[in-house]
Every structure is written in C-alpha cells, then in structure tokens.
Amino acid sequence: MAVNEYKTNSRIKIMEYLIESKERAVSVSDIASHMKEQHCSVNVTTIYRYLDKLEKDGNLIKYAAEKGDKTTYQYVEREHKCDEHLHLKCVKCGAVIHLDCCFMAEISRHIAEDHGFALQCRNSVIYGLCSQCQKMQNKQKV
Structure with missing residues (x-):
C-alpha cells in the first residue's frame, strides 16, 4: 500500500487474506466469510471497491466468471x-x-x-x- 493510502482494519485484513490465499483464486463471498470469521464487519460493496483498486494497481488478477460461476480474484506479486x-x-x-x-x-x-x-x-x-x-x-x- 502507498504511504498516503487510506488504511483501515478491514483493508488490512482483506489484504492479509489475499496474500495468505495467493495460490488460489478467491471470490468476494470467500473474503466476506473470512472477514466474518475474523469478527471484522465489512460491507460487500467495500470489498468490491478495494478489489477494483488492487486490480488497477496491478496487485490482483480478476478472473471473469463463467455462466453461473462467481468472479474470482488472485493476489499476485508484481514480479509475476x-x-x-x-x-x-x-x-x-x-x-x-x-x-x-x-x-x-x-x-x-x-x-x-x-x-x-x-x-x-x-x-x-x-x-x-x-x-x-x-x-x-x-x-x-x-
């Protein structure tokens, strides 16, 4: 994260989960469930917004959903x-x-x-x- 970037507990926990899950793609519902398990209240819209930002920054790959499937995301190191x-x-x-x-x-x-x-x-x-x-x-x- 950039030095002047707005850091919240939920953003930190989302990033930790993405990094710990970097070997697989995860959905927004996976992230939301994890956040609930961590007793961290976060709105699904907030998760989507943060994932969009991470994708634009090049830290996340978004895999488009097939019919009936969920869109998934994977954290990647920029050197990938x-x-x-x-x-x-x-x-x-x-x-x-x-x-x-x-x-x-x-x-x-x-x-x-x-x-x-x-x-x-x-x-x-x-x-x-x-x-x-x-x-x-x-x-x-x-």
Whole structure:
C-alpha cells in the first residue's frame, strides 16, 4: 500500500487474506466469510471497491466468471509479470498456476503466425484439474 493510502482494519485484513490465499483464486463471498470469521464487519460493496483498486494497481488478477460461476480474484506479486503468461485454473479447488515458462514464447509465436491472433495474457485462463485434484479423482475411481 502507498504511504498516503487510506488504511483501515478491514483493508488490512482483506489484504492479509489475499496474500495468505495467493495460490488460489478467491471470490468476494470467500473474503466476506473470512472477514466474518475474523469478527471484522465489512460491507460487500467495500470489498468490491478495494478489489477494483488492487486490480488497477496491478496487485490482483480478476478472473471473469463463467455462466453461473462467481468472479474470482488472485493476489499476485508484481514480479509475476502476468501480462506475459497464461494462467491454469483448477476447476475443483481453485488453485491458479502461472504458466511462466519458455513455452509462452512458443505458443504466442504460433498463435500470432498461424492464426493471426495476439494473445492478451493478463486475464487469460485455461481451465482443468491440478495434479492434486487429478490424484484425488483417480483414487475415487478405484
């Protein structure tokens, strides 16, 4: 947070929750539930406003909702350079993996050259199952 930024107990608790949950995307209702558990009264509108601010500042990625799903948010360190890579999101547990590897240059080049399309990576998500959820799913099949 900037030095002159307005800090409140609720903003501090929201940021703490986002940082501690940074390996997965969380919804506004997840944040509101956590705040209630922490005995911190905060209006849902306040949560939305603060999340919008964090997104504009580059500290948060907003993942658009699919039909019937909730929009989710993930705290990111600025050095993640989320504008330069895709994101893999587990549909089961909500984990988000940053696809920050040499593969990105190859896929971006292929899409540009063969399909005439320039990737916008920041909010781009590929949905699937993480390795942990795949293992659990395979155990359930046995």
